Amino acid sequence: MRLGTQVLKRLPLYLRLLREMEQGGNVYASGAALAEALNLDPIVVRKDLAKTGVRGTPRLGFPIAQLIVEIERLTGADAEMTAVLAGVGKLGSALLGYPGFRRQGLSIVAGFDAAPERCNIILSGTPVFPVSTLTETVVRLGATLGILTVPADRAQRVAEMMVTAGIKALWNFTPVQLDVPADVLVQREDLAVSLAVLLHRMRERND
Amino acid sequence: MRLGTQVLKRLPLYLRLLREMEQGGNVYASGAALAEALNLDPIVVRKDLAKTGVRGTPRLGFPIAQLIVEIERLTGADAEMTAVLAGVGKLGSALLGYPGFRRQGLSIVAGFDAAPERCNIILSGTPVFPVSTLTETVVRLGATLGILTVPADRAQRVAEMMVTAGIKALWNFTPVQLDVPADVLVQREDLAVSLAVLLHRMRERND
Numbered sequence: 001m002r003l004g005t006q007v008l009k010r011l012p013l014y015l016r017l018l019r020e021m022e023q024g025g026n027v028y029a030s031g032a033a034l035a036e037a038l039n040l041d042p043i044v045v046r047k048d049l050a051k052t053g054v055r056g057t058p059r060l061g062f063p064i065a066q067l068i069v070e071i072e073r074l075t076g077a078d079a080e081m082t083a084v085l086a087g088v089g090k091l092g093s094a095l096l097g098y099p100g101f102r103r104q105g106l107s108i109v110a111g112f113d114a115a116p117e118r119c120n121i122i123l124s125g126t127p128v129f130p131v132s133t134l135t136e137t138v139v140r141l142g143a144t145l146g147i148l149t150v151p152a153d154r155a156q157r158v159a160e161m162m163v164t165a166g167i168k169a170l171w172n173f174t175p176v177q178l179d180v181p182a183d184v185l186v187q188r189e190d191l192a193v194s195l196a197v198l199l200h201r202m203r204e205r206n207d
Numbered sequence: 208m209r210l211g212t213q214v215l216k217r218l219p220l221y222l223r224l225l226r227e228m229e230q231g232g233n234v235y236a237s238g239a240a241l242a243e244a245l246n247l248d249p250i251v252v253r254k255d256l257a258k259t260g261v262r263g264t265p266r267l268g269f270p271i272a273q274l275i276v277e278i279e280r281l282t283g284a285d286a287e288m289t290a291v292l293a294g295v296g297k298l299g300s301a302l303l304g305y306p307g308f309r310r311q312g313l314s315i316v317a318g319f320d321a322a323p324e325r326c327n328i329i330l331s332g333t334p335v336f337p338v339s340t341l342t343e344t345v346v347r348l349g350a351t352l353g354i355l356t357v358p359a360d361r362a363q364r365v366a367e368m369m370v371t372a373g374i375k376a377l378w379n380f381t382p383v384q385l386d387v388p389a390d391v392l393v394q395r396e397d398l399a400v401s402l403a404v405l406l407h408r409m410r411e412r413n414d
Contacts (some may be wrong), residue, residue, distance in 0.1 A: 002411065003407065005404060008404050008407050009404065011403060012397070012402075013384070013407065014381060033356075037384070072219070074407075075406060075407060076403070076409070077403075077406070080404060089301075090300050090301035092306055093297050093301075094298040094300075100382065100398065101399075101402060104403065105369075109241070114272040119335060144409070145409070169409050169412075175223060175307065177220070177246055179246075179308060184410055185405075185412060187411060189398075190260075191302075192219045192307045192308075192311060193215075193216045193219050194394070194396060195219075195308065196284075196311060197212060197216065198217070198376065199282065199283035200282060202282055202288070202352070202392060203286070204209065204350070205375070205376075
């Protein structure tokens with residue numbers, strides 16, 4: 001099923017809340033309770049939950065365990081995705097230590113860095129290798145996603161190494177507009193862009 | 208002028224490229240050159256640049272210095288915005304060390320943390336104080352933006368401290384849906400959500 005971006009952005013919110021509810025011993029969740037907890041319109045929640053195919057029971061609500069399974073399937077969290085990360089600086093280290101990725105089916109199997117003092121160590125359970133070994137390591141581990149947290153002036157070069165090694169998707173945390181073949185998926189996370197949107201919204205409020 | 212989100216997301220890209228071009232000794236930039244460098248549709252670029260009010264010259268293009276000034280004005284980068292950051296862990300430290308914020312007019316004047324060993328130090332030029340002093344420090348420094356990089360279970364409490372201190376906008380890097388007064392602007396940066404979108408796009412390609 002092709003899902004809209006807005007739905008896709010809400011699914012992880014439901015998932016996180018449902019897991020918490022399940023851990024708290026709950027078996028059923030009502031759409032109204034989810035809407036209230038997440039500050040969402042109940043109509044939006046009802047439409048989103050309909051996409052899971054899970055049927056609710058009057059007065060009880062939706063079976064939480066089933067909702068979790070179906071939302072995991074819709075968000076791809078049920079299939080393991082193998083990633084490598086290049087650039088183990090502050091942001092890269094923060095991403096390696098982020099506990100949520102694994103729950104979403106993402107497994108970062110290797111890190112790479114150009115600085116010798118950051119190589120051949122284990123960081124948050126992930127081994128870090130010299131960037132010179134990137135291509136062979138990616139091939140060996142069969143990684144499909146590359147996470148880029150290198151300095152801007154190395155982004156294009158490292159991206160090319162990843163693509164050469166067979167990486168089909170890049171999660172780009174650098175400010176660089178990467179030049180890669182059209183069949184490589186690139187998703188940018190640009191804090192400068194987010195900040196510009198935020199500052200504009202703040203100014204608008206003040207006007 | 209009220210700008211659409213898509214335009215707002217592109218303006219920092221132009222700004223970064225124009226500054227590079229200026230540093231490279233260029234005086235004029237053509238819309239076509241900007242479109243090519245940023246992988247954008249030339250028609251989109253022309254419409255975006257029209258919003259700056261800067262007039263191009265046939266064959267030469269747009270005066271770069273003037274474009275920079277006008278885009279800075281549109282994105283709020285010309286007005287200094289004072290922020291504090293709570294939670295100086297890996298992600299918080301990465302944000303304190305991010306060089307791009309200052310160029311966009313954002314000045315992080317203080318950090319806060321609950322761990323004594325992370326307090327009363329200077330990190331990337333920013334002093335870090337105990338979180339217990341947050342309210343008084345925010346009032347003293349007159350900060351208007353609060354950046355939240357605390358653990359999830361502290362997010363709501365720290366957000367409330369910030370709001371009590373007069374903070375009018377929160378940049379929320381935690382997965383928590385904050386409950387704050389309606390006049391407080393909240394912008395979320397949720398990596399789990401970004402990852403869900405990315406994994407879904409990857410699966411779609413494979414189908």
